[in-house]
Amino acid sequence: MSLERNLADLRRHAEHFARRVGFTYSVLEASGDEVIGCVYMYPARDNEAVVEVHSWVRADRAELDKPLYEAVSAWLATDWPFPEVRYAPRPR
Structure with a gap:
């Protein structure tokens, strides 16, 4: 992703956060110095009372995917006051 596209993406997420229509969080290394993933929470297209959650971690931090899923869940x-959360479970 180009720097320009990344900046536009960050601005869009900040605007959604400010309007409270979606929430995006960076996942930081314990030191707080490095982004190692992201969590996205947005209303489901078929039902705005339902939140859809997506997350990722960098490939070099893949072992943190399941712990991140468990912590966010x-x-x-x-x-959070969501009546339903759609967040694809991780393999055991």
Whole structure:
């Protein structure tokens, strides 16, 4: 992705966050110095009361995919008011 396209993408996510129509979070290395993934939360197209969640981690941090999924799932269940969350489960 070009720097220009990445900047436009970041601006779009910031605007969605400000309007509270979608939420995008960077996943940082424990030191806080490096982005190692992202989490996206947006209303489902077929039902705005349902949130669809997508996340990724960099290939060199692939072992963190399932722990990220578990942490985000727990956070959504305890701290967010969504009646339904669609977040594809990870393999065991």
